[in-house]
Amino acid sequence: MNGSPMLQSGAQMTVNSRSMGLKLLVVCGLAVFMTIPALFVTGLVGERTERAANVIQQISGYSGGQQTFLGPTLAIPYSIAAQSPGNLSKRAAYLVFPAVASAVVKTVTEERHRSLFKVPVFQADVRLDAAFDLTGLPSLKAAELDWSRAEIVVGVSDARGALTDATLVADGKSTVLVPSEIVPDITLGGDQIGRTKLTLFGTKLDSIRESNERFNVTASLRFSGAQRVAVLSYGKTTRLYAQGDWPNPGFDGGFLPIRRTVTRNGFTAEWSVPFIARGVGAEGSVESIAGLQATALGTSFIEVADPYQSVSRSLKYVLLFLGLVFLTYFVFEVGTGKRVHPAQYLLVGIAQIIFYLLLLSVAERIGFGWAFLLAGAATVALLSANAGWVFSSRLQGARALVTFALLYGVIYLLLRMEDNALLVGAIASFLAVAATMYLTRKIDWYGSLAVTPAAPKDLA
Numbered sequence: 001m002n003g004s005p006m007l008q009s010g011a012q013m014t015v016n017s018r019s020m021g022l023k024l025l026v027v028c029g030l031a032v033f034m035t036i037p038a039l040f041v042t043g044l045v046g047e048r049t050e051r052a053a054n055v056i057q058q059i060s061g062y063s064g065g066q067q068t069f070l071g072p073t074l075a076i077p078y079s080i081a082a083q084s085p086g087n088l089s090k091r092a093a094y095l096v097f098p099a100v101a102s103a104v105v106k107t108v109t110e111e112r113h114r115s116l117f118k119v120p121v122f123q124a125d126v127r128l129d130a131a132f133d134l135t136g137l138p139s140l141k142a143a144e145l146d147w148s149r150a151e152i153v154v155g156v157s158d159a160r161g162a163l164t165d166a167t168l169v170a171d172g173k174s175t176v177l178v179p180s181e182i183v184p185d186i187t188l189g190g191d192q193i194g195r196t197k198l199t200l201f202g203t204k205l206d207s208i209r210e211s212n213e214r215f216n217v218t219a220s221l222r223f224s225g226a227q228r229v230a231v232l233s234y235g236k237t238t239r240l241y242a243q244g245d246w247p248n249p250g251f252d253g254g255f256l257p258i259r260r261t262v263t264r265n266g267f268t269a270e271w272s273v274p275f276i277a278r279g280v281g282a283e284g285s286v287e288s289i290a291g292l293q294a295t296a297l298g299t300s301f302i303e304v305a306d307p308y309q310s311v312s313r314s315l316k317y318v319l320l321f322l323g324l325v326f327l328t329y330f331v332f333e334v335g336t337g338k339r340v341h342p343a344q345y346l347l348v349g350i351a352q353i354i355f356y357l358l359l360l361s362v363a364e365r366i367g368f369g370w371a372f373l374l375a376g377a378a379t380v381a382l383l384s385a386n387a388g389w390v391f392s393s394r395l396q397g398a399r400a401l402v403t404f405a406l407l408y409g410v411i412y413l414l415l416r417m418e419d420n421a422l423l424v425g426a427i428a429s430f431l432a433v434a435a436t437m438y439l440t441r442k443i444d445w446y447g448s449l450a451v452t453p454a455a456p457k458d459l460a
Contacts, residue, residue, distance in 0.1 A: 023330070023333075024330060026342055027326050027327070027329075027330050027342075027345055028323070028326075030326065030342060030345050030346060030349060031319065031322040031323045031326045031349070032319070033349075034322050034346075034349035034350075034352070034353065035318055035319050035322070037350075037353050038315060038318040038353060038356070041315060041353060041356045041357060041360070042312070042315050044357075044360065045308055045311050045312050045315065045360060046312075048308055048360065048364070049308040049309075049312070052117050052308060055114050055117040055119075056117065056119045056226075056227075058114075059112050059114060059117075059119040059121070059226065063112070063119075063121040063161065063224050063225060063226045064158045064160055064161020064162075064223060064224045064225040064226065065157070065158045065160075065161070065225060065226055065227075066157065066158075066225060066226065066227050066228040066229070066230075067124065067156060067157055067158060067161060067223055067225035067228070067229050067230070068155075068156070068157040068196055068198065068229075068230045068231075068232065068296060068298075069103075069105075069126055069128065069154070069155065069156055069157075069221070069229075069230070069231045069232065070153075070154060070155030070156075070186075070198055070200075070232050070234050070292075071098070071101050071103055071128035071129075071130055071154060071219065071231065071232070071234035071235065072098060072101075072128055072129075072130035072152050072153070072154055072168065072217045072218075072219050072234070073095055073096070073097055073098070073130075073152070073153055073154070073155075073234060074095065074096040074097075074098075074132060074134075074150060074151075074152060074153075075093045075094070075095055075096075075150065075151045075152075075153045075180065075182055075183050075200075075202065076093065076094045076095075076096065076145050076146065076147065076149075076150045077092075077093055077094075077145075077146040077149045077150070077182045078092060078093070078094050078144060078145045078146060079092075079144055079146070092285060092286065093182045093183045093285070093286055094145065094283065094284070094285060095183075095283060095284060095285070095286060095289060096132070096134065096282070096283040097234055097235055097236060097282055097283065098130035098131050098132045098133075098234065098235045098236070099131055099132065099133040099235065099236050099237070099282075100130075100131040100235055100236070100237050101128070101129065101130050101131075101233070101234050101235025101236075101237065101238040101239070102129040102130075102235075102238075102239045102240075103126070103127065103128050103129065103231050103238070103239070103240045103241070104126070104127045104240075104241045104242075104243075105124055105125070105126050105127075105229060105231060105240065105241070105242045105243070105299075106124065106125045106242075106243045106244065107122040107123065107124045107125075107229060107242075107243070107244035107245070107246070107299075108122060108123050108244070108245055109121065109122045109244060109245055109246045109301055110122075112226075118303070119226055119227065120226065120227065120246065120301040120303065121224065121225065121226045122224065122225055122226070122229065122244070122246075122301060123163065123222070123223075123224050124221075124222070124223050124224070124225065124229050125220075125221075125222050126219075126220070126221040126222070126223065126231075127218065127219070127220055128154060128218070128219040128220075128221070128231075128234075129216070129217075129218050130216065130217050130218075130219075130234070130235060131214075131215075131216050131235075132213070132214065132215050132216070132217070133214050134213050134214065135213075135214065149181070149182060149204070150204065150205070151180055151181070151182060151183075151202035151203060151204055151205075152168060152170070152202055152203060152205055152217055153180045153183060153200045153201065153202035154166065154168070154177060154200070154201055154202070154219045154221070155186065155198035155199065155200045155201075155232075156198060156199055156201075156221070156223065157196055157197065157198055157199075158199075158225065159199045159201075161223040161224040161225050162221075162222070162223055163222045163223060163224055164221075164222045165177070166201055166219060166220065166221045167219070167220050168203055168217055168218070168219045168220075169217065169218045169219075169220070170205055170215065170216070170217040170218075171215070175203045176203075177201035177202060177203055177219070178201060178202070178203065179199075179200070179201055179202075180200040180201060180202040181202075182202075183200050183202075183286060184199070184200060185197060185198060185199050185200060186198050186200060186286055186289075187290070188232075188289070188290050188291075188292050188293035189290060189293040195293070196293055226301075227300060227301055228252075228298055228299065228300045228301065229242075229298070229299055230253055230296040230297060230298035230299070231296070231297050232292050232293075232295055232296055232297075233254070233255070233273045233278050233280075233292070233295035233296075233297065234292075236275040236278070236282050237272075237273070237274055237275055238271070238272075238273045238278070238295075238297075239270070239271065239272050239273075240270070240271040240297045241268070241269075241270050242257075242267075242268070242269045242270075242271075242297075242299050243266070243267070243268045243269075244266055244267055244299065244301075245265065245266040246266065246267065246301045247262070247263070247264050247265070247266065247267075248262075248301075248302050248303070249262060249267045249269070249299050249300065249301065249302065250299070250300035250301075250302045251269060251298070251299060251300075252298045252299075252300055253295075253296035253297050253298035254273075254294045254295045254296055254297070255271055255273050255277070255295070255297055256271075257269040257270055257271050257297075258270055258271060258272050267299075269299065271297045273295065273297070278295055279291060279294065279295070280292050280295065306368075307360070307363035307364055307367065307368045307371070308360075310363065310368040310415060311356065311359055311360050311363060311368065313415055314356070314359065314372075314411070314415055315356060317411060317414060317415075318352075318356070320429060321352060321407075321411060322349055322352055324407055324429075324432050325348060325349075325352060325383065325404065325407065326345055326348065326349070327432060327436055328400070328403050328404070328407070329345065329348060329387070329390075330436075331435075331436055332387060332391060332396055332399070332400065333391075336391050336393065336396060338390075338391055338392070340390055344386075344390055347386070348383060348386065351379060351382055351383060351386075352379065354379075355375050355376070355378075355379040358371075358374075358375035358378065358379070359371050359372060359375040359376075362374055362375055372412055372415075376408040376412070379404075379408070380401065380404045380405050380408055381401075383400060383404050384397050384398075384400040384401035384404060385397060386400075387399075387400035388400070410424070410428050414428075
């Protein structure tokens with residue numbers, strides 16, 4: 001006797017609800033759903049990154065912070081007579097840069113630690129040579145230069161980092177620099193974000209009385225700082241030689257070195273900036289040289305293994321990661337004929353989210369590379385054991401171990417191959433989908449998964 005139409009319809013709905021095509025859609029939906037808790041991990045990474053930045057800023061502040069130096073520059077006070085009887089005279093400073101500038105910066109670095117965070121700090125011995133040529137120095141229109149108060153000034157971005165007094169040698173005489181009387185400080189840069197404020201120190205030179213002299217001076221400074229040291233292109237032609245023991249320097253600023261050597265024991269670098277490339281006049285008022293900020297010749301002391309940046313990059317591949325693992329379980333399900341409940345897929349997704357938490361917490365202590373190895377090995381072992389339990393087969397567990405080990409290896413390569421990460425990721429995804437297509441080519445996507453019936457009991 002045939003069943004009623006209602007029972008037949010219900011049976012048909014049961015078959016459809018258990019079809020492999022629908023199951024694949026559910027698995028894909030779960031992979032997308034699991035990206036939601038991954039967002040919370042991303043927020044945690046951002047919070048830890050912000051905390052690390054605050055600690056780095058505090059430690060840097062104690063050491064002097066990022067240091068920028070301005071070499072010897074001639075500052076001449078001048079005044080402009082009032083145009084009308086009721087107005088006051090305008091007083092300002094006129095800056096003249098040396099014709100040739102040559103600087104040497106030698107740094108010794110160490111790492112300062114606080115809790116889980118570390119910051120590279122340095123001690124820099126800075127020598128700033130300047131050759132002035134005042135021949136033909138133009139006089140300002142309607143202005144009077146006060147040569148009796150002229151100073152040679154040098155600048156530094158954070159004077160708290162001074163380890164010794166700054167000195168200036170001219171005509172064989174050494175003088176200790178003191179805060180400048182005519183230009184106490186100067187702000188460079190065109191916007192609020194890119195501005196650098198320099199504190200100026202100077203000394204009067206009695207030999208400077210007229211505007212047609214040539215003379216050489218040398219300033220010597222010793223400062224501490226953190227993360228970065230830079231020298232502005234303070235001459236019409238500027239040359240800089242930098243040397244240090246930090247194995248991972250970054251060269252930045254307005255110009256790159258013309259020569260550099262980097263080894264595990266340190267680095268050397270040389271810059272040469274001609275006047276035509278500097279983009280700032282040889283002389284002018286304080287306001288007219290704001291563009292000197294863009295001529296900085298900088299060396300940054302970089303921590304190559306930034307765990308937060310590496311973990312953040314790995315989270316960008318979370319959907320690919322989840323999708324490939326879920327797809328692997330689905331292929332195993334198709335191959336074994338044993339059904340896997342969506343709740344078990346959910347547990348697999350949770351294990352992968354916990355992998356990122358393990359990666360973050362361990363990377364803070366031992367670095368990203370070893371953290372990925374430990375967290376990845378633990379997760380691969382768990383997922384493989386779970387596959388053996390779910391499919392009741394040691395063979396499937398072994399296959400899962402090999403598959404997931406390869407998958408995690410590919411993900412690690414993606415994180416290390418910055419320039420080719422997109423290419424490798426696209427090829428790996430294409431091959432994974434192609435393999436899935438091949439392995440599932442004989443599946444009746446509208447049909448239910450075949451289940452081996454249990455043997456009947458002996459009623460005899």
